[in-house]
Amino acid sequence: MKVFGPDLSKLVKFLTYGVYRPGIQMRRNSWQDGVLGTNCPIQPKKNFTYQFQVKDQIGSFFYFPPLNFQRESGGFGAIIINNRNVIAIPFALPDGDIVILIGDWYTQNHTALRTILDSGEELGMPDGVLINGKGPYQYNTTLVPAGIEYETINVDPAIHFFRSKTYRFRVHNVGISTSLNFRIQGHKLLLVETEGHYTTQQNFTSFDIHVGQSCSFLVTMDQNATTDYYIVASARFVNESVWERVTGVAILHYSNSKGPVTGPLPLPPSDIYNQWSAMNQPRSIRQNTTASGARLNPQGSFHYGSINVTGTYVLRSLPPVMIDGKLRATLNGISFVNPDTPIRLADMHNVKGAYKLDFPNKPLDRTPHKDRSVVNATYKGCIEIILQNNDTRMQSFHMDGYAFFVVGMDFGQWTESSRNNYNKWDAISRCTTEVYPGGWAAVFVSLDNVGVWNLRMENFDRWYLGQETYMRIINPEENGDTEMAPPENIIYCGPFRACRRNQKALLQWHWSVRLPTRRLYLHDYLNFLAQQLFNLPSQVLQE
Incomplete structure (x- = not known):
């Protein structure tokens, strides 16, 4: 595994934070997932070492701090997991790997953006798009002032006269809220992978990458090598005349280039007002069923379409509303409210009322409200999740701990008859899918990864x-094989904040008794701590 990005130690001096890695499945180990429902945040001037395996995974991913809009201020980087040497990749070995991080950008920092939302307003249009953390090349003197630092990607055009070099571009949308169209002037993008799964190979002149998504393209340096070329990431599905400034521009520089790039940017797709046409692109992404990923057996050997579906969840999203005076x-x-104690930690210590296992499996006709409702899922079940986007803007849906099969996508309201058009053979498997406004997407998930x-x-x-919500998947016959024990360096918060200095002894006791065989109420537990860990009389904590 290779990691490309900033030194996160710079964050620990000032911020309460965590680190999340979308697409890395943390098999049997949701203790390391990094979001508030599973981990207490890392406190300022403290550190935490994540320990996890990337077993049975390959591909292109990234990491970022998930709390309180911190991703807007940086702290993200790429993760590359290569195939083992004994497993061939389904294309010729590229001549190099190139990481491209694209994302919308606001001049205001993450705390200011939170203040905007807390005041009941929406964020509005971003101030630009960054490519690898840098601003746009001055392609237009009116829109882009001089002196802005921009990204340059250096490449070699050819190995010899008969063969041009081919590079693997791993592109990640690390932005906040904007879908982006990615393109390289004069070059074709051969899609080969999305978030850890090889795709059937097809060429695109441009490609839509939505918030949180990762894609790999093979790009051959077969153009006139005496000039440079534009690399563009521009806002998608917006009024382009209004959003013209929301464009990131980098330079593709051939090693024997004789001069800078000139002329206008390559045009974006012309289907802005025809989203039916735009949806054909994600619908066309199919899994390469004969290629091998992390294992020798082909990706298509898991016949998801023939598995009995044990449950269906219809998740409907709507535009934001005011609840209790807040947006x-x-x-x-x-509207989910994170518990004071992370869910699995609350399980381990039998904290009553930390969350509820009552998330509805379909929209209910009731007043919107805040709650801590969690999905109570069945281990080894296979569920169908319908993502109904009744909002007015494009959304990205993500699931931790899993990759799901995107079996269907369309406009309008999903109905049971929509299943007739599902792809049950070679649907792409990924962890983040787009859901068009006024449309739906359907995914299948096989629940074989215990945790929250x-x-x-x-x-x-x-x-x-x-x-958001969480899915709690517990093996009722847990014996240590399907879920790892909590790490010795686990962080405590909420009612257990005072237990940090004795956490090792605390973990040893609790993991030895196993939750199904012993139940403690919170006051019993605190009394036990007083007696066993702090050498205090139990009545000290009675008050």
Whole structure:
């Protein structure tokens, strides 16, 4: 595994934060997931070492701080997991790997953006798009002032006269809320992978990458090598005349280039007012069923379409509304509030009322409200999740701990008859899918990863406003094989904040008794701590 990005130690001096890695499945180990429902945040001037395996995974991913809009201020970087040497990749070995991080950008910092949302307003149009953390090349003297630092990607055009070099571009949308169209002037993008799964290979002149998504393209340096070329990431599905400034521009520089790039940017897709046409692109992404990923057996050997579906969840998202005087976003009418104690930690210590296992499996006709409702899922079940976007803007849906099969996508309201058009053979498997406004997407998930896993809208403003929940998947016959024990360096918070200095002894005791065989109420537990860990009389904590 290779990691490309900033030194996160710079964050610990000032921020309460965590680190999340979308697409890395943390098999049997939701203790390391990094979001508030599974981990207490890392406190300022403290550190935490995440320990996890990337077993049975390959591909292109990234990491970022998930709390309080911190991703807007940076702290993100790329993760590359390569195939083992004994497993061939389904294309010729590229001549190099190039990481491209694209994302919308606001001049205001993450605390100011939170203040905007907390005041009941929406964020509005971003101030630009960054490519690898840098501003746009001055392609237009009116829109782009001089002196802005921009990204340059250096490449070699050819190995010899008969063969041009081919590079693997790993592109990640690390932004806050804006879908972006990615393109390289004069070059074709051969899609080969999305978030850890190889795709059937097809060429695109441009490609839509939505918030939180990752894609790999093979790009051959077969153009006139005496000039440079534009690399562009521009806002998608917006009024382009108004959003013209929301464009990131980098330079593709051939090693024997004789001069800078000139002329206008390559045009974006012309289907802005024809989203039916735009949806054909994600619908065309199919899994390469004969390629091998992390294992020798082909990706298509898992016949998801023949598995019995044990449950269906219809998750409906709506535009934000005012709840208790604050702007909030909902799924099925519930705006999620993170518990004081992370869910699995609350399980381990039998904290009563930390959350509720009552998330509805379909929208209910009731007043939107805030709650701590969690999905109570069945281990080894296979569920169908319908993502109904009744909002007015494009959304990205993400699930931690899993990759799901995107079996269907369309406009209008999903109905049971929509299943007739599902792709049950070669649907792409990924962890983040787009859901068009006024449309739906359907995914299948095989629940074989024990733990507590976040379901959310990846658009940060909606996520911050409560458009998320968690799925609790517990093996009732747990013997240590399907879920790892909590790490010795686990962070405590909420009612257990005072237990940090004795956490090792605390963990040893609790993991030895196993939750199904012993139940403690919170006051019993605190009395035990007083006697066993702090050498205090139990009555000290009675008050």
